Amino acid sequence: MIDVARYHPEHDEEPQYERFEVPYRSDWVVLDALNHIKDQDDGSLTYRWSCRMGVCGSCGMMVNGVPVLTCAAFLRDYLPGPVRVEPLAGFPVERDLVVDLKDFIGKLSAVKPWIIREEETPLSEGEYKQSPGQLADFKQFSMCINCMLCYSACPVYQHEEEFVGPAALALAQRYNADSRDEGNAERYPLIWSDDGIWDCTFVGECSEVCPKHVDPAGAIQSAKLESTVGWYTSFLPLGRKRD
Amino acid sequence: MSKQYPRQHSSTWYLARWPYRLFMLRELSAVFMAVYVVLMVIMVSRIYEGQDAYEDYRDFLKSPFVIVFHLIALAFALLHSITWFQAVPRAIRIRRGEEFVPPQALIGTHILAWFGISVVIIGIFLI
Numbered sequence: 206m207i208d209v210a211r212y213h214p215e216h217d218e219e220p221q222y223e224r225f226e227v228p229y230r231s232d233w234v235v236l237d238a239l240n241h242i243k244d245q246d247d248g249s250l251t252y253r254w255s256c257r258m259g260v261c262g263s264c265g266m267m268v269n270g271v272p273v274l275t276c277a278a279f280l281r282d283y284l285p286g287p288v289r290v291e292p293l294a295g296f297p298v299e300r301d302l303v304v305d306l307k308d309f310i311g312k313l314s315a316v317k318p319w320i321i322r323e324e325e326t327p328l329s330e331g332e333y334k335q336s337p338g339q340l341a342d343f344k345q346f347s348m349c350i351n352c353m354l355c356y357s358a359c360p361v362y363q364h365e366e367e368f369v370g371p372a373a374l375a376l377a378q379r380y381n382a383d384s385r386d387e388g389n390a391e392r393y394p395l396i397w398s399d400d401g402i403w404d405c406t407f408v409g410e411c412s413e414v415c416p417k418h419v420d421p422a423g424a425i426q427s428a429k430l431e432s433t434v435g436w437y438t439s440f441l442p443l444g445r446k447r448d
Numbered sequence: 449m450s451k452q453y454p455r456q457h458s459s460t461w462y463l464a465r466w467p468y469r470l471f472m473l474r475e476l477s478a479v480f481m482a483v484y485v486v487l488m489v490i491m492v493s494r495i496y497e498g499q500d501a502y503e504d505y506r507d508f509l510k511s512p513f514v515i516v517f518h519l520i521a522l523a524f525a526l527l528h529s530i531t532w533f534q535a536v537p538r539a540i541r542i543r544r545g546e547e548f549v550p551p552q553a554l555i556g557t558h559i560l561a562w563f564g565i566s567v568v569i570i571g572i573f574l575i
Contacts, residue, residue, distance in 0.1 A: 214450035270464060298453040305452055337546045360468065363457040407535065408471045423538035430539050 206287035207238055209250065212298050220298065223247075224287070235275040235283075235290060236264050239302075252302035259416055262352030266302050267291040272357035272414050293357040309353055312369050315395055316377035321388025333385040346379035346424050348417040355411035355421050367400040371411035371421030374402060378424040381431075393432075402428045474531055477524035484521045487514075533558045 207227055212220040225246055227238040236254055243250045254264040257276045264275045269289050280288065296304035326333070355371035362368050369377075377396045381389045395401055405425045412422040458464070462472040487509075494505040508514060536558050537551035 212453050214452065217453075220453060295455055295457070297455050299450070338543060341543060341546050341548070342541075360461050363455075363461060366455070406471075406475075408468065409535075410467050410471075412538075413467060420538065423541075426535065426539035427541060 207235075207242070208287050208289045209239070209242065209302070210289075210291040211250075211301050212292075214300055220291070222289070229280060231279075231281050233280045235266070235268055235273075235278040235280060235288065238280060238288070239275065239290065250302075251300045260350060262350030262416075265293055265352040265354045265357070267294055267357065272354040274352060274354070274416050277416060293353055295357050295359070295363045296353070304353075306353070308366065309351075309356060309370070309372075312373040313351065313376065316369065316373045316380075317388060317392055318373075318376045318380055320380065320383065320386045321391060322385075323387045335384055339384040342384070343379045343382040346375050346382070346419055349376060349379075349415075349419045349421075350417055352416065354414045354416065355419075358410040358414040360408055360410075361404055361406055365400075365404060368404045369395065369401050371405075371425065372419075374405075374428065375419055375421035375424040378428050381428070393435075396428060397432045402432065405429075470531075473524075474528055477528040480517075480521040480524045481528070483517070484525075529562065533562070 207225050208222045209225060210220045211217075211223045225238075225242045227233075227241050230237075236257065239250065239252055239254075252264070252266070252275075254276065255261040256263075259274055259277045262274070265272060266275050267273075267290070268275065268278050269283060270291075272293055275290070280286075290302065292298045292302045292304045296306075296308070299305055320333075349372055351372060353372065355375075356362050359368075359371055362370050374396055377392050380386045381392060397403070402425045405422070407422060407426065409422045412418075412420045415421065462468040491502075491505055491509075494501040533555050537549075537554045540554060542549040542554070
């Protein structure tokens with residue numbers, strides 16, 4: 206038994222739940238069940254999915270109240286059921302299980318998630334070299350697949366829409382920790398602001414639900430430490446200037 | 449453009465799942481710590497006022513209600529301290545070469561330091 210949240214913007218004021226019966230197979234994931242419903246019961250069921258192997262990050266939904274990638278959520282783990290499938294919490298719903306990504310995409314680009322150089326080195330001088338250790342500094346944070354599960358698990362984001370949020374802040378930290386990058390000062394005004402890292406109360410669930418073990422909560426705490434050290438050292442004669 | 453169902457938030461979100469409940473308990477621990485500090489400050493004030501005032505206050509501290517409060521405060525202090533130390537490796541990542549110092553080593557070092565400092569402070573009061 207699967208209870209699926211349905212929302213039709215044309216005629217619904219709020220989502221309704223519709224119950225479907227799907228055959229049980231031990232190797233089926235929740236996404237298989239949704240595909241079965243769409244094939245056999247109701248072709249209008251709307252949801253996002255693509256790779257079916259935990260890489261694309263598009264099939265994130267709430268399953269029994271917890272944000273998961275439905276391609277990695279086995280039905281056998283929810284026995285005896287029923288399984289409740291809802292759109293990702295904290296986002297406006299477009300239709301059925303599809304949420305609006307605009308807010309997240311805007312925040313993602315706001316943290317400037319690309320390598321910023323004060324001066325570009327000509328291609329003729331070769332690549333920017335990096336040691337394995339320097340790579341280790343940020344590699345974990347670069348594994349994010351933008352699935353937004355962390356936003357759905359974050360009660361701060363649910364209550365404060367302005368909060369930049371876990372994935373975007375982890376990505377900012379990923380570039381700030383990259384030895385090839387020189388753009389920290391450009392990112393600090395946003396990530397050190399009240400809507401940035403200091404909005405985080407360290408509930409920690411963003412890291413627990415992350416399918417790629419990025420640990421956004423850890424990234425935010427590291428950034429808080431940097432911010433604090435930066436603020437105190439700004440009082441020293443050779444310290445960094447306060448923004 | 450079609451009508452969206454707006455984002456929702458619940459005022460009882462912290463009841464939804466155990467990780468959220470534990471988070472709220474961790475936050476609630478601050479209230480018990482604050483009350484404990486107030487009781488300590490009052491004790492210092494009573495000591496300043498003289499032996500009779502201090503003896504009266506000690507009798508108050510021996511009442512079952514206050515003892516139960518202290519036991520609850522101790523439980524919250526332990527919860528807060530342990531979760532605090534568990535969070536240390538999330539904020540402090542120390543890299544040696546290509547590897548990071550294991551989280552357990554960082555947690556263990558901090559707990560040992562906490563224990564050592566506590567022993568020193570207790571020692572100072574007992575001497």
